[in-house]
Amino acid sequence: MGISMVPGTFLARNAGHVKDCKRGLILGRQKMHLRQRRLTRFLQVMNGMGFPFTESTLTQEDGFSEAFFKGLGYPEIEAMDFTDAEGAQHVHDLNLPCPKALHGKFDLVIDGGTSEHIFHIGTALDTCHQLLKPGGVMMSFVACDGWFGHGFFQTGPDVPWRYWHHARGYEMLEVSIVSRKEPGRIIPIHDPTGQPRGGERALSGPHMIVYACRKPLKAPPYRMPVQGHYTEADHV
Secondary structure (H helix, E strand, O other): OOEOHHHHHHHHHOHHHHOOOOOEEEEOOOEEOOOHHHHHHHHHHHHHOOOOOOHHHHOOOOOEOHHHHHHHOOOOEEEEEOOOOOOOOEEOOOOOOOOHHHOOOEEEEEEOOOHHHOOOHHHHHHHHHHHEEEEEEEEEEEEEEOOOOOOOOOOOOHHHHHHHHHHOOOEEEEEEEEEOOOOOOEEEOOOOOOOOOOOOOOOOOOEEEEEEEEOOOOOOOOOOOOOHHHOOHHHO
16 A cells, blocks of 8 residues: 555654654555545645645655655654565565564554555564564554455454554554545544454445554563454453
């Protein structure tokens, strides 16, 4: 995925959480996905959120998104991809374990719609965790429903809550779903642990799940995540 209205407004909402970050990394170098009509609306929304972008300060000739991140106050963003065809600084297959030389090197890691395309998605999430310094911020915007055939997977609420929060001990800063057709309607998603049928819900049309969380300064003992509706609330 690239940066369109849903990911863009999510990144803007959470810009305050990364103001002290010095080094960031994104999985897959992201392009701005905004045709002219949507670009005009996007600029209006950004200005309304306090980010005074113009078309010239938002867009760059190669179509990528570094100018957007800079305008939001994010740190310089490096990219990791399985090829350097789009200028990624770090070439790595996310199906494989994280190179130890990169463990704990980043204050911010962003999954920009990449993990859903990785067959060994659990390894990719573990890599994101390993890349982060203690206290670092993890962000993600990925397909959650209505994107049949887009990737290997569509992500549910158990990934942010059961993996990042319960298994890894992260503080959840935002967990929401947003419809592609109604990008201004943000639906908070609560912890599915112990809920009947977990976090199941019926959705109509393509939705994305967006979440931001902070790595603990001291890692708790790791426990393999189990989906919320298979776990008794007093055994989490």
